Amino acid sequence: PRLKRKIRVRKWGSGKEAVLFFPPPKLSFKEVVDIFFQETLPREISSLYTLYTLDYYPSDIWINPTFSADFKGNYQTVFCAFILREVIPTVKFDSKITKLLMIGISDGGFQAVSFAARFPQLIKAAVGIDAIYNPVRFTNGVSTEDIYFASPIHFLPNLRDKQIILHLKEVFFTLVAPRSVSPEHIDTLKLEQVLSFHGCRVETFYFGISNGIERWKNLWRFTLSRIPDSL
Numbered sequence: 001p002r003l004k005r006k007i008r009v010r011k012w013g014s015g016k017e018a019v020l021f022f023p024p025p026k027l028s029f030k031e032v033v034d035i036f037f038q039e040t041l042p043r044e045i046s047s048l049y050t051l052y053t054l055d056y057y058p059s060d061i062w063i064n065p066t067f068s069a070d071f072k073g074n075y076q077t078v079f080c081a082f083i084l085r086e087v088i089p090t091v092k093f094d095s096k097i098t099k100l101l102m103i104g105i106s107d108g109g110f111q112a113v114s115f116a117a118r119f120p121q122l123i124k125a126a127v128g129i130d131a132i133y134n135p136v137r138f139t140n141g142v143s144t145e146d147i148y149f150a151s152p153i154h155f156l157p158n159l160r161d162k163q164i165i166l167h168l169k170e171v172f173f174t175l176v177a178p179r180s181v182s183p184e185h186i187d188t189l190k191l192e193q194v195l196s197f198h199g200c201r202v203e204t205f206y207f208g209i210s211n212g213i214e215r216w217k218n219l220w221r222f223t224l225s226r227i228p229d230s231l
Contacts (some may be wrong), residue, residue: 003078008055009087011094012037013136015049017227018095020087023107024216025059040217045225049101052091052213059107062138069139073146078138083115088122099124101227105216113173113191117152125227126208127174129219133187156194162199165198170199176221179206 010029015224016090023032032053039045042052061067062073068192091100102123104112109131116126133153160167177188188204195202207219 003075003082005056007082009090010053010055010125012051012053013046013049015047016097017049018091018097018100019049019051020083020091020100020103020112021051021100022057022104022111023053024106024108024213025057027057029053035213035217036220040221041224042200044219050095052087052094054087057108057111062107066230069136069142069144069147071148072135072139076150077146079114084119084122099165101125101127103127103220103224104131105220106131108165109133110135114150114152114173116171116173117156117168118149120164120171125172125174125177127227128188129176129177129193129216129223129224131175131187132183133191134183137183151163153190153194156191156198157195159198166199168195168200172227173203174226175202175204176219176223177204177206179208215221 012033021032022037023036024144027035033051037051054124058079060071061072065179067075088100092098099122102112102116102125104110104127106129109128113126113128116123118209133151135147135151139147143151145156159168175188175192177184179185183231185206192202205222207215
């Protein structure tokens, strides 16, 4: 499939660090800026970053039970190519940086960490908050080649390319998941083990139960405040 839709890249701020942010699904750009920057971050933190975000990523494709595993995997591959060939070059040209930060919450956390694991030479740091990293959870256990390479907990254990592994070791990964047993907790634990196996820099934090949007705001502020000292 093709994406068959227009996807807008929106920008906010003028800090020296460029962040490609995949927010929780179904939030408008205004809500993203209001909730995750203006309401949540102290000025001394928000002023460090220039935020780039998209008005769409394919969370709706993954959760739709009428789509086949082949379709879901192929659509994810096409979306990943769109990020690689169009979004990243645009952000790099606009921000004048060579590597950017990629951060995502919920379904967006999967997009951020999955991309960083596949193309680590482009990413300085990757943060996944409250995310599921095993997409076969959305295909009734069915995998395809596209799904395999979209799933970092599947393709990373078999990674043997020394150059990619060297780039992976240069990325700072931050993974945040619920403390209670859940798909997000299980996938985060597996991903932490895989990244550690390759000698990657990874920090993992587990949090208690709380209300969704307030939880995400707190975790977003916490993880973003740590990144400048970690690079």
